[in-house]
Structure formats: structure tokens, C-alpha cells
Amino acid sequence: MTHLDADVLxxxxxxxGMYAAIAAARAGAERVLLLDKSLVGRxxxxxxxxxxVAAALAEESPDDCTLxxxxxxxxxxxxxxxxxxxxxxxxxxxxIREMGEWQVGWAxxxxxxxxxxxxxxxxxxxxxxxxxxxTGPAVAATLRRRVGRTxxxxxxxxxxxxxxxxxxxxxxxxxxxxxxxxxxxxxAATATIIxxxxxxxxxxxxxxxxxxxxxxxxxxxxxxxxxVDMEFVQFFPIGHLAPRLVGMDPIMWxxxxxxxxxxxxxxxxxxxLAAYGSDETTRYTTSRxxxxxxxxxxxxxxxGSPHGGVYLSFEHIPPGELEAAFGPVIDRLAQxxxxxxxxxxxxxxxxxxxxxxxxxxxxxxxxxxxLYAAGEAVGGANGxxxxxxxxxxEALVFGERAGRFxxxxxxxxxxNWRAGAAVEAIERIRALRDGRAGDLSAAVLLDELxxxxxxxxGPLRDTAGLDCALSRLAEMRAALPQLAVAPGxxxxxxxxxxxxxxxxxxxxxxxxxxxxARRESRxxxxxEEFPDSDPGLARSQRVTMTAAGVIVASLAA
Amino acid sequence: MTTxxxxxxxxxxxxxxxxxxxxxxxxxxxxxxxxxLIWLRAHRDPSxxxxxxxxxxxxxxxxxxxxDGAVRYACTTRLAAGRPIVLDPLPGKxxxxxxxxxTRPPRERLE
Numbered sequence: 001m002t003h004l005d006a007d008v009l010x011x012x013x014x015x016x017g018m019y020a021a022i023a024a025a026r027a028g029a030e031r032v033l034l035l036d037k038s039l040v041g042r043x044x045x046x047x048x049x050x051x052x053v054a055a056a057l058a059e060e061s062p063d064d065c066t067l068x069x070x071x072x073x074x075x076x077x078x079x080x081x082x083x084x085x086x087x088x089x090x091x092x093x094x095x096i097r098e099m100g101e102w103q104v105g106w107a108x109x110x111x112x113x114x115x116x117x118x119x120x121x122x123x124x125x126x127x128x129x130x131x132x133x134x135t136g137p138a139v140a141a142t143l144r145r146r147v148g149r150t151x152x153x154x155x156x157x158x159x160x161x162x163x164x165x166x167x168x169x170x171x172x173x174x175x176x177x178x179x180x181x182x183x184x185x186x187x188a189a190t191a192t193i194i195x196x197x198x199x200x201x202x203x204x205x206x207x208x209x210x211x212x213x214x215x216x217x218x219x220x221x222x223x224x225x226x227x228v229d230m231e232f233v234q235f236f237p238i239g240h241l242a243p244r245l246v247g248m249d250p251i252m253w254x255x256x257x258x259x260x261x262x263x264x265x266x267x268x269x270x271x272x273l274a275a276y277g278s279d280e281t282t283r284y285t286t287s288r289x290x291x292x293x294x295x296x297x298x299x300x301x302x303x304g305s306p307h308g309g310v311y312l313s314f315e316h317i318p319p320g321e322l323e324a325a326f327g328p329v330i331d332r333l334a335q336x337x338x339x340x341x342x343x344x345x346x347x348x349x350x351x352x353x354x355x356x357x358x359x360x361x362x363x364x365x366x367x368x369x370x371l372y373a374a375g376e377a378v379g380g381a382n383g384x385x386x387x388x389x390x391x392x393x394e395a396l397v398f399g400e401r402a403g404r405f406x407x408x409x410x411x412x413x414x415x416n417w418r419a420g421a422a423v424e425a426i427e428r429i430r431a432l433r434d435g436r437a438g439d440l441s442a443a444v445l446l447d448e449l450x451x452x453x454x455x456x457x458g459p460l461r462d463t464a465g466l467d468c469a470l471s472r473l474a475e476m477r478a479a480l481p482q483l484a485v486a487p488g489x490x491x492x493x494x495x496x497x498x499x500x501x502x503x504x505x506x507x508x509x510x511x512x513x514x515x516x517a518r519r520e521s522r523x524x525x526x527x528e529e530f531p532d533s534d535p536g537l538a539r540s541q542r543v544t545m546t547a548a549g550v551i552v553a554s555l556a557a
Numbered sequence: 558m559t560t561x562x563x564x565x566x567x568x569x570x571x572x573x574x575x576x577x578x579x580x581x582x583x584x585x586x587x588x589x590x591x592x593x594l595i596w597l598r599a600h601r602d603p604s605x606x607x608x609x610x611x612x613x614x615x616x617x618x619x620x621x622x623x624x625d626g627a628v629r630y631a632c633t634t635r636l637a638a639g640r641p642i643v644l645d646p647l648p649g650k651x652x653x654x655x656x657x658x659x660t661r662p663p664r665e666r667l668e
Contacts, residue, residue, distance in 0.1 A: 039660070039661060042610060042618065042619065047614075048611060137616050148664075156666065156667055157661040157665045159667065180659065180661075180666075185667065209617065210611075244586065246613060246615075246632060246633045246635065247613070247615040247632065441603035443598050443603035444603065446599070447600075484603070488654070490654050491654040491655075492604070493604065493607075494604050
């Protein structure tokens with residue numbers, strides 16, 4: 001069996017993971033191991049980012065990170081961890097400029113300054129980008145190049161961390177599944193960073209990569225770490241719905257709205273946001289949580305578009321302006337039969353980002369010795385609703401911190417690998433890769449899970465739906481030991497699906513438990529029976545797991 | 558209303574045991590070949606192996622396979638009704654199973 005040793009182990013190679021690996025090496029870690037379930041630097045959410053990256057660079061107009069912080073706290077509806085939010089906003093400019101030095105290619109004005117546009121919730125033009133809709137791929141490619149040039153970083157793709165190994169209350173490494181060979185691998189690590197992204201893949205409509213099923217949350221809980229704010233899943237309001245579009249991310253419409261406006265209309269072609277308290281007569285200002293609520297309510301009232309969303313119309317924009325703003329993207333739309341000058345498209349909310357996540361301090365350290373987190377996997381900085389443009393800075397800023405502090409801790413600590421503590425996880429992989437007969441597969445349950453979460457723990461929640469979801473999730477977790485697994489170790493999707501389902505069920509239950517416990521509406525968490533915010537509940541909620549695997553959420557003061 | 562059907566002829570297995578298997582599935586206007594593969598794994602055969610990551614955005618490039626003999630992305634190739642589409646793993650790469658080949662750069666492998 002393959003065994004690897006690392007000073008710093010980074011699980012997940014999106015923006016946060018790659019930055020963490022670079023920062024760990026820069027801080028003196030000699031053996032940095034960077035893993036990804038998929039291919040290094042090509043999966044996860046970073047590569048999907050279309051446009052905006054918020055940072056108080058003050059290139060377009062006077063700005064300061066305390067102003068960015070004030071906007072972030074306001075968007076978070078009173079729930080942001082202010083320490084983390086301040087770190088995010090005040091270190092973002094440094095990271096964005098560093099990415100510029102690494103040739104990411106931020107869009108610039110004719111005078112050479114970095115272009116910054118206004119996005120909803122920001123008090124001034126603050127969001128930079130790489131044209132056209134290329135921010136994520138450019139950030140990912142830049143970090144991939146940097147990682148590739150860093151001698152201390154060893155990177156391995158198609159390696160899934162299935163379990164963290166805990167000895168004497170500290171994380172000492174991990175057990176992973178080499179999915180190409182179907183073999184277990186052990187990894188001893190002095191410090192471990194979870195950078196696995198969010199959980200939006202557990203929803204039927206999502207803008208996630210395939211590998212964002214929430215497994216990092218399950219790893220953290222099982223190791224004894226706490227999660228925070230898990231009930232707050234951001235549903236991006238105007239995800240593409242119809243006509244069917246291939247080769248483009250479903251969240252692609254927001255940049256069009258930033259640059260050009262764009263009207264949201266109900267099925268009968270009427271504006272409706274004003275009825276929900278948002279006036280867009282001058283510019284695009286509606287926050288994500290409010291727009292999602294308004295669209296969901298319009299559709300529920302029977303005023304939606306044919307496919308169950310609303311219309312987004314650019315028919316009032318002259319075609320020349322559309323082409324100037326979006327260049328080659330116009331041609332890709334035409335290949336999909338979409339002509340924005342002639343007809344609207346249909347849009348609807350789509351699971352986009354998890355505000356909640358692993359509870360950490362400003363060093364990105366969890367309460368479990370040896371365990372750190374970075375990027376979307378971290379909870380708290382964005383409270384109950386994330387401001388547009390804060391996700392990429394979060395990946396870069398928290399990634400840099402996690403890598404730097406984990407490397408510093410690893411220097412002082414010594415490896416404490418305990419082979420005996422890894423045996424159960426190794427044996428589980430070996431038992432499953434030989435296949436198991438059964439009537440039901442993980443692939444079928446993953447499909448059911450996505451529908452269940454969308455229908456019962458989605459943008460609008462009620463007690464009956466949450467109770468129904470929790471009881472079905474418990475049944476699905478109980479069914480795991482009996483599920484069928486196809487035989488054959490190499491590249492076996494049913495083996496990968498089994499582990500995916502196991503992690504996703506824990507993440508899903510953490511969301512559902514937290515949602516059931518919060519009997520109010522706030523930000524992205526909307527309860528039908530409790531439509532108002534309760535000032536007495538303006539605090540974050542922690543989720544933990546008992547030794548027996550029971551997930552507990554409590555809002556107790 | 559008649560339901561249209563899409564037909565896929567998919568390379569299965571590995572090495573000497575490799576063979577083609579035919580699948581028929583409901584056809585939806587505008588659907589991609591990747592949509593069809595994901596549907597088949599969830600509804601017909603959980604052991605059907607293929608690669609993908611970003612699902613629809615065409616940024617990860619992981620779903621590259623041979624479609625009717627040409628190297629293409631499964632996520633941007635439209636499904637067709639009635640006519641069988643032949644799917645093979647990438648030519649010139651070590652074959653692992655079904656439509657999955659070893660595509661990791663050499664320096665990102667375990668060995």
C-alpha cells in the first residue's frame with residue numbers, strides 16, 4: 001500500500017487549495033502535498049467563476065477595505081464573523097495585486113488602471129475581472145502555473161481523501177482512495193488543510209462542479225471540528241433555465257446585468273421586483289437573497305415563465321452595446337439559438353455557494369489540533385448572505401493564511417502518524433472495491449438526495465418539508481452499509497459514488513438540521529411559517545457530530 | 558405527444574473484455590451527450606464509467622472522449638434523436654475502464 005508523508009497536506013486543488021500550497025511552501029514547508037479528487041486546478045468552483053472579484057483597490061474611485069467590510073457585514077444580515085470578514089476584506093487587495101503580478105490578466109482601462117465595476121451590495125465600483133467571463137479559468141491557470149513551478153509542492157490528481165486520521169484528539173493525516181487504481185493510500189501529515197469547496201452539488205439545480213458534494217464538511221465533523229451557519233445556502237437568483245444552453249455556466253447572466261442592466265420580468269412580461277421592495281429603475285441593485293425569494297414566490301403564485309422561472313430581458317439594449325460588452329460570448333449564445341436582442345431567456349434560482357462551513361479562527365485553524373480549512377469550506381465570513389464578488393477573494397485570502405499558518409505550526413510540531421488509527425478507513429476501501437451485491441446503488445440515492453434537498457431544504461423552507469427531509473436523510477444514511485457496489489477496482493464510479501454519497505448525506509443533514517433549528521427568516525434562509533427575522537436569533541449556529549455519528553445543531557444562546 | 562429516443566453505443570470494459578453496449582434513453586431537445594451519460598449512470602447502470610467535472614461550463618475539459626470517432630467534449634456535443642452515437646475512450650491514452658482514460662499529467666500521478 002502506498003504511504004505518503006507531508007509537512008502540510010492540502011485536500012482540494014481549487015483556488016484556496018492551490019494558494020494554500022503555494023503559501024505553505026513560501027513559509028518554509030518542505031513537503032507540501034496537494035490532492036484533488038478530480039484533476040489538479042481544473043475542478044471545484046474557482047474555475048467556474050465568471051466575473052467579479054471584490055477588493056478595495058481604489059483604482060476607479062476612492063475606496064478602503066473598511067468600506068468593503070461594512071458592505072460585507074450588511075449583506076450578511078447580522079451574522080458575519082467580523083474577524084473573518086475583516087481578514088477577507090482587508091487582505092483581498094494584497095492578494096488581487098499579487099495575482100496581477102503573477103500575470104492573471106485583470107481587465108484594465110486605457111489608462112492602465114485595473115477596471116472595477118459596481119455589483120449589487122457594494123457601495124462603490126469594486127469588482128475586478130478577466131474578460132470575457134474568464135475570471136475563474138484565468139485565476140485557476142495562474143495558480144496552476146505557480147504550483148507547477150514550486151519545488152516543494154507534490155500534486156496528485158484522482159486521489160480522494162475519504163477519512164481524516166485522528167490520534168489523541170489531533171488530525172495526523174488522512175486515508176485516501178486512489179480512484180484510478182481503486183486502492184487505499186495513507187498520508188501522514190503534520191498539518192492538514194481542508195480546501196474542498198462547498199456543497200451545492202447536493203441540490204438538483206446547481207452551478208457546482210461534480211466534486212462539490214460537501215465531503216470536506218463531513219471530514220471536519222468526523223474529526224471533531226465544528227461547522228457554523230450551515231443553514232445558509234446561497235441560491236443564485238438568475239441561473240440559466242431555458243432554452244437549453246451547453247458549454248456555458250448557468251450563472252453566466254450576472255455579468256451581463258453588471259455591465260448592461262437587464263430586466264427581470266414575470267411570465268406576463270411585467271416587472272415584479274418593486275413589489276418585493278427592490279427598485280431597479282436606475283440600476284441593478286437587488287441582493288441575491290431578495291431576488292431569489294421574489295422569483296420563487298412569483299413562480300409559486302403561478303406567474304412564472306413556461307419552464308418555471310422568470311424572464312431576463314436585454315431586448316431594450318442596442319445590439320451594438322451587447323456585442324461591445326460581451327464579444328465572443330455573443331457567438332456562443334448564437335450557437336445555442338439565443339439572440340438577446342430579439343428574445344428574453346428564462347432564469348431561476350440555482351444552488352450556488354455555501355455561506356456556512358468549518359469553524360476556524362483568523363489563522364484558519366479549527367479547534368482540532370493539526371486541522372485547518374480554507375476557501376468556501378470555511379464558514380462565517382459571509383454570514384447569512386454572501387456579497388457578490390467575495391468568493392474568489394475568500395479563496396485566495398483564506399488559502400494564503402491557511403497555508404502560511406499551517407506551515408508555521410508544522411515546523412513547531414512533529415509528525416505523529418499512528419498506523420493503527422487508519423486501519424478502519426483502509427479496510428472500508430478494500431471491502432468496497434471488491435464489489436457488493438444489492439438492489440440499490442449510491443448513484444440512485446445521489447439522484448434522490450439532490451431532488452430531496454431542492455424540494456425540502458431549498459430556497460423556501462417549511463417545517464413539514466424539513467422534517468420529511470431529515471427522516472429520509474436518516475434512512476439513506478442507514479442504508480449505506482447495504483448499498484450495491486459494482487466490482488472492479490480501476491476507475492470504478494460506483495466506488496467513488498459510495499464515498500460521495502456518504503459525505504453528501506452528512507453535509508445535507510448538517511444543512512437540514514440547522515435549517516430546522518432556525519425558526520425565523522434571515523438572508524438565504526427563508527421559512528414559510530416564520531417570514532420575519534427575529535432579532536433574538538441574530539447569532540450563528542454551530543453543528544457538531546457525536547462519537548456515534550449523530551449530527552446536532554443548536555441555536556441555544 | 559410522442560417521446561423521442563436517443564441511442565448511444567458505448568465502449569464498455571477494459572482490454573480484451575472491451576465491447577460495445579447499446580443504450581436507449583429519452584431524448585430531450587438541446588441535451589448534451591454528457592447529460593445522457595449522467596442520466597444513464599443514475600437510471601440504468603451505476604457502473605458506467607466516464608469523466609466529468611464542471612458539468613456544463615466547458616472549463617474543466619475532463620469530459621473529452623471520442624464521439625463518432627472524433628475527439629470532442631461530451632458536455633458541448635448535442636445528443637441526436639434516432640441515430641446511434643458511438644462513444645469511445647480517448648485514443649492514444651492509457652485506457653482504464655469504459656470511457657475513462659488516464660488523463661492526469663505524468664507529474665500528477667501517484668507512482
